[in-house]
Amino acid sequence: MAHSQATKDELRKKYIFDGLSLTMAAVTTDVGYATAQRWKNQAADAGDDWDKVKVAHTMAGGDLEDISRQILTDFIIQFKATMESIKATDDIGPGQRVEMLTSLADAYNKTVASSRKLLPETSKLAIALQVLELLAKYIQEHKPDLLIEFMSVLDPFGDLISKELK
Template identity: 50%
Template sequence: MAHTPETRDKVRRLYVFDRISLEVAAMQCGVSMSTASRWKRESAEAGDDWDKVRAAALLAGDGIESIARAALVGFMTQYQATMDTLTVSDQIPAEKKVAMLASLADSFNKTVAASRKVLPETSQLATAMEVVQKLAGFIRERYPKHSQAFVEVLEPFGEELAKSYG
């Protein structure tokens, strides 16, 4: 399936400037992970290294604490936007929603791990998100019929986590 240049640009923007994982950016834009990876690789070969631009955009801020907080805020914004999309969409199967949630949780854990030493207050939120990620995997593997209910409960619970730890 051919995708428009706008779709490719959106995947790049989400990955580079909104700092979400390539997998989630691809899902949000309706392209396969292999297509997004190919676009990223082809861009790098043409001199547009998405990872270098992403790092430069992150470092353009003022101070390491500010960068770490901006990364966490950016992720939480994207997390909420993705949760809103998952909640509204009836076209995404429950199993795929759970997989997307697990991917979000993985991205969050990586973001938090990178900032934990700079921002010790993120440790509690990291623990909470790790538990949610493990629960998502547990439900996906052992109780797939409950995936839809888990997705419905997770969005408001995520808001509670953000209030408590964010």
């Protein structure tokens, strides 16, 4: 499918100036990721390095809080995708599932901790996630028969926490 120059320009703008990842810029402009990557590579070969322009724009005018918020947002998108993948996989046991969730929660806590000074409101979310992590460990160790039921309410409850603590 041929795309117009306006579509290419819009994708470049969203990637560089709106701070979207290449994947998100491609999705929002209705362009396949491979096409977006090809355009980015072709531009770099022609002397228009989108990554260098993005960094320069960020350094020149990007607010550090906005950058931190974008990084955290990108991580949360990956976090949710991983959660969906864990939920969709039926061939792992409850213990392994809790280990995966604990590892994911640890990565989340580390990401939040690194941005805590710039984004103080995220500390509430980090504490909430830590409480959920401790609860998951407790259930795994003391009430393993409740683990599957716990898992079924964890994701919707996480969405509620996220919404309430924003």
